[in-house]
Amino acid sequence: MNMSQKKNALSITREENFSAWYQEVILKADLAELSDVRGCMVIKPYGFAIWENIKNILDNTFKELGHTNAYFPLFIPVDLFEKEAEHVAGFAKEMAVVTHHRLEYVDGKLVPSGKLETPYVVRPTSELIIGKSFSKWIKSYRDLPLLINQWCNVVRWEMRPRMFLRTAEFLWQEGHTAHETAEQAIEETIRMHEVYKWFICDVLQLFAIPGKKPEYDKFAGAIDTYTVEAMMQDGKALQAATSHFLGQNFAKATNIKYQDRDGNMQYVYTSSWGLSTRIIGAMIMSHSDDNGLNLPSQVAPYHAVIIPIIKDSNNTSSIMEYCNSIKSALSNKFRVLIDNNDDSPQNKKWKYVRKGVPFICEIGIKEVESNTVFFIKRSDDLKQLKLNKEEFINTFDSLLKNHDATLKNKHENICKSKLVNDITTFNELQEYFSNNNGFARVKWSGSNENLDKLNDLSLSIRCIPTEQTDTNGKCILTGQNTIQEIIVAKSY
């Protein structure tokens, strides 16, 4: 059977309905589900295993760069939250507020009771609560730089949830650092921005353009926000990770002062940077296809699954022995699963196709007798391959690298066809986006004038790319002469 002629493993294609397809990929791969709690999702074991892999890779990297983990309170007193005005403006409309500390029965119904004097908000981000601790921990320049990271849940009240992309509660890491000088804090911000770029492009194999956010779209309270803007298969942008240079704004709000090398008291300069479970949504919309999920090897819960094909029960033990020998040869370095549940081999195969296991091996008596491994390369349109067993085992590392390269190339090809560099006027922009989605690299003077024209087309400035061509041109919004280029796109 030529599998490429088979019907797809999902009922909806990307072409038919990208958004419904996205939901189906998640459900059929058993990654997550919406919960009864409005706006909140449940991350199921297979989805959470991906997050655990993401966490491990980033956590090791952060630690190698000198950061240590700590844990700060979930709750922020409203009067502390008030201290940074821009911050309030950015978050106040979407937060969970705790007002009571017990429940009690009134007329047979459980109702809130024990009203708090000061309400608490559930952290949407932790600059202020961590800043309060920093103000106690930092006394002198000897205590700097202070490099802290936290893995935790945060809440931003969200009424139109989409799994992984937009949920009221999500998981993330938030790095918070304090430095003697602005230069050092900027250096740290850019260093972590580079870590994200590496992780997103080289580990997750996404296509992304790094750059700065325009002034009006910075993190609430930041001086500069760096972003990695990833392009999805449908040409829309997804803000994959941000890093903020906060100047002395939060140091002043939470009073983080240190004695400098000359004995004078100074405010520190801080940075913060975060990456969330949203990245799993970005990965899905970049690599998955009409057969379901595709996973970059480093975060895949399983690198290979082995399906025993037993037609004659006399062969059971020799086939199982052969499967076990492959698994044990690989499992020192790789994550391998043998699925010997009593479901049919065909059902199992399609299950792991939908779950995006990079290599799906089918082992029957033929393979045992010929000392071979028959396997499907998930990323390469389910290409069927056969290798000598020893070769399969010995080259498995390069098979995985090759799988990653296939994912990267496929996605890059899609994205590069949606990168537009030749738009010079607003009319051309409007025309392009009336039929297409993609990243338009256009000129912008930096003024906020006419930004609503973009908004009216559901477009936004995704970033000011780090790599500029430095050519002269005219701002698409004002016609002014400018050399600055931006990326304009629709976004998630």
Add this chain to the structure above:
Amino acid sequence: MNMSQKKNALSITREENFSAWYQEVILKADLAELSDVRGCMVIKPYGFAIWENIKNILDNTFKELGHTNAYFPLFIPVDLFEKEAEHVAGFAKEMAVVTHHRLEYVDGKLVPSGKLETPYVVRPTSELIIGKSFSKWIKSYRDLPLLINQWCNVVRWEMRPRMFLRTAEFLWQEGHTAHETAEQAIEETIRMHEVYKWFICDVLQLFAIPGKKPEYDKFAGAIDTYTVEAMMQDGKALQAATSHFLGQNFAKATNIKYQDRDGNMQYVYTSSWGLSTRIIGAMIMSHSDDNGLNLPSQVAPYHAVIIPIIKDSNNTSSIMEYCNSIKSALSNKFRVLIDNNDDSPQNKKWKYVRKGVPFICEIGIKEVESNTVFFIKRSDDLKQLKLNKEEFINTFDSLLKNHDATLKNKHENICKSKLVNDITTFNELQEYFSNNNGFARVKWSGSNENLDKLNDLSLSIRCIPTEQTDTNGKCILTGQNTIQEIIVAKSY
């Protein structure tokens, strides 16, 4: 200098004020601090590194036993929470209630706004919210057993916080499993109880008595609660980890049914089990001394710290090279820190004594020239030792085992002197606890009669130990004949 004659590294001794001493151990080891958020603590990097080690050991063990991690919502709708009446009774008095989903300025003050139709409670434990998911995931006996674990934060409103022991928010893991039969769920409950016993006694080297909770003190909604009751140095008990057989109570509350092997629909049987950051408090109160923290090796952030002693700067490079050679020889298997900050060697030594690093090495030119390592064994009253460098490196593993054995023995000696087996009447009990604290192993008939007599002495039944002597005796509360033994103690 004979260090045993030196003044202690803390200002308060256990003898003088156990509770103030406990706080000082935490502060001087830089483990944690209370936050501005009432009842909540900040876990500082050194304290959090201990938790990360605890997490890794337990997480690996859970996974080896077939459990997978997942993540469920922080919020529980009040109407879902209401479904299990005993559960409500157990938790309703101490929960954070979210009633609004934004803040807005009214007369220049930020106030809660956007009132929710149904309030949410912040999870104090997740049986109900996870049960809701299980009810979707489980269809047939083929889906069982379902073995899930979650690492997360929980909130139980606590007005008299004590770091690690009692805080409004704490971190924990909660295992939740579903099974076909009561027997299988009980087996799982006991298996995880055994895992906790192993972790608490053999990894953390605590002294503890495993057993069942009496009926009246079970987890709210459980059929049986198994507990590991650890004894602190002051003779008080600390409930270190609990495992609950929940019968079909939560299955009924959240409608978790499966089709059994005969095609009939049945409710599943569930278990849940948890261990929290509280265990760090237990560890502190078991192993620390008047010089500060002591840490069992497997969870210690550093196994050894190396302090270079440089009196003549001509020796700097040879001393540093020597220190580095020790570190690099060990660091494949062990966590080693070289502290070359510009603080004095003396200050550094006492810093690491207070932080409970198992081995503190002081390396000067004498050690370099004699090819030796001079070191302090933290657990053995700062005993000073000297070994040939190669011997130190090659036997480091047994040095650590020896360190753990020292901790265990010391603590066991204290605890065994506070284990009382010869109390047969309530008067004797009263007399013992008027001058002492400890674990009294006494007879109890199992009736709730006269329990308030224990309560009046601030005593409680900690557990019905798994190991019973099966001798006849009389209940200390009712005088009835009984063979059942219990542990009575004051508790944290």
